[in-house]
Amino acid sequence: MRIIPLVAKTGSPEGCDDDSGVVRKLDLPLTRREFLSGSGLLFGSLAAGSLLASLAPSAAWAVELKTLDEAQGATLMALGRVLYPHQKLPDAVYALLAKDLDAKAGASGDTAKLLADGLAWLDHTAGGSFRTASRKRRLEAVKSMEGTAFFNAVRGQCVTSLYDNDMAFAVFGYPGSAWEHGGYITRGFQDLKWLAAPPAEASPPPFF
Amino acid sequence: MATFDYSDDSVVVVIGSGAGGGTLGNELAQKGIKVVCLEAGKRQSSALFINDEWKSFSQLAWLDRRTTSGTWRIAKDFAGLPAWICKTVGGTTTHWAGASLRLQEHEFRARTVYGEVAGANLLDWPLTLAELEPWYAKAEDKMGVTRTNGIPGLPGNNNFKVLYSGATRLGYKEVHTGRMAINSQPRDGRGRCMQLGFCFQGCKSGAKWSTLYTEIPKAEATGNFELRTGAHVTRIEHNDAGKVSGVVYVDQDGKEQRQKARIVCVAGNSIETPRLLLLSESSKFRDGLANSSGQVGRNYMRHMTGSVYAAFRQPVHMYRGTTMAGIVRDEAGHNPQRGFAGGYELETLSLGIPFMAAFLNPGGWGEDFAWWMDHYTHLAGMWLVGEDMPRATNCVTLNREVKDQWGNPVPNVHFDDHPNDVAMRNHAFTQGERIYQAAGAIRTFRTPPYPSTHNLGTCRMSSREGDGVVNKWGQTHDIGNLFISDGSQFTSGGAENPTLTIVTLAIRQADYIARQMSEHAI
């Protein structure tokens, strides 16, 4: 897959007050139609006016699949949303889950089969289509698979696919790398104001 | 930097360059003793460290295969990763948080003070606090520990403010920004802490003490010290007289090498150290080197641990600034009325989003898990660390079914929590939650132990030969020129983070080795 990184945009130090952290540049997955040669395409766009849309130069994103088909990719995204339901995380993040599992399926026939079988079983348990089933039914289907190899593989992958990326950092307010900003020594490491400051014996002033 | 010949049998070989090995190697080199330090990992630097949790983890962590067994939750959550330690020059002092506390007087006499504890293999140290005090003072000076040697404490971050507020409202008295081997002001050629918040990822400002950029370059400057990186020791050899004569290692090109030695000191951290002794079994030492007591690998301790995270209505941004930003010491004493022996510390801790997802509740999913992640900016966190009971059955053994990249049996780490550990953990969880409730938490969460960061006890010190592996100098009872120079020596764990004591013992051991060498005793 070819990912076209979006232009880096760093957060402003002014943003480092109590209410907002500095937010990092975004690195949206983006694939151009003309490069496509894979088995499927997942695409969408960031909601207009959302925090992420304001950080990214373009709201469109796309992920090309090499082994899984579009329906399987979309079902994995829906499964990711049941496992880790974050309203504020855009579909683009859940598409990373599909992308990473697609890569694993491409590398191992066993994994491809595990995923294909598990996804078929999910659809079956949810009464035909996991994606269009009711919320309740989706949750029941996932619960019924807890502890299976398929469940463990997808859940384990979520931990890094969903949470170790710039979009998630921005949504959860985690600024990531601090070194290039000079750390927090002058950027709010002790700016919490809703509790009294500890006395100097307990917490001496910083050295400048 | 010096280079020594493979056949030079006058050198001291030090295995590992972390807290124990790095310190010992430098101390010996300063005294004019020739040292070859063999380190399995590669050399990084502050410039190369990465402010990114997973990338840094792959850069620094020890990821060779290991297996687990026992009833501890780690065996289920992280079956292949019993310990969170490093394979890199500087060892785990690249990852460590810097908390530097002395053991308490009574902790050296755990068996006497706690009495017989069923299911525990408690023993008094062959050492007292009074004997160690002058050495502790040297270690604190070397490491630049705050609140010692006139060095001011670090400024507390937001995470500390929450801890301080809750703890003092609860009536705790000893609450401050800790004794940390992190520069609060420039010292020893290193700058002051920039409050980066990536202490676990290698300190990019060099404010935090690590043997990587303190002991090792100082040792190299003496001309008596050679560091070989990517050198993974697989065997310690001995002669007919039963003295160790050298080591075999796989070098950075994957080639096997043999380095002769007058003395061998093992400081590979408490899993690799006993593993290496066991791997060095021979027809003369069928159960492994220095194992006539049968105690090599046993009494593995990992400290009672756990974490408490709490969500607040208002933002905290706990990730800003030092990871371990402050401490509550009031529970550190031995007070059996609480229902357990020994004590514990409560220390702030913070994880970034990637590690939070992995460690908050391993295996967890669903709306509740998502709720905690959604509240990330409004969380405060603390780590609980206390004394756990040594048990003969908690042990590092060779798993002959599974082989590492060099074809050697991997270590298996077996651990069952002692009822005392469980009782202490529950007490600590409750107190941690009460602290945050007193500060106004809307919800609190009990996070189970992370893979072990404090690994101790697998070659313990004892006055009697049958009770342990080494004497009070870390010299093995069985083989006079074989030393253990890391946390494996600990007879019992104490409540305190162990590294200051490891460094203290290494400084003292260097002194002993130098004396023994000049007296031609070894």
Ligand SMILES: Cc1cc2nc3c(=O)[nH]c(=O)nc-3n(C[C@H](O)[C@H](O)[C@H](O)COP(=O)(O)OP(=O)(O)OC[C@H]3O[C@@H](n4cnc5c(N)ncnc54)[C@H](O)[C@@H]3O)c2cc1C
């Ligand atoms: C995240 C984290 C935070 C921590 N925070 C604190 C803290 O605040 N306070 C505290 O006191 N402690 C802390 N610790 C613990 C501290 O890091 C260790 O106690 C200390 O580093 C142990 O020193 P060591 O010399 O025994 O082993 P290490 O420092 O782990 O060094 C062992 C070295 O030996 C090498 N090695 C192993 N086997 C071989 C072999 N066969 N051949 C060649 N080389 C080998 C390894 O690659 C490694 O570099 C923390 C640990 C972690 C992981």
Ligand code: SF4
């Ligand atoms: S917070 Fe301080 S000690 Fe920790 S990594 Fe940053 S500069 Fe180093």
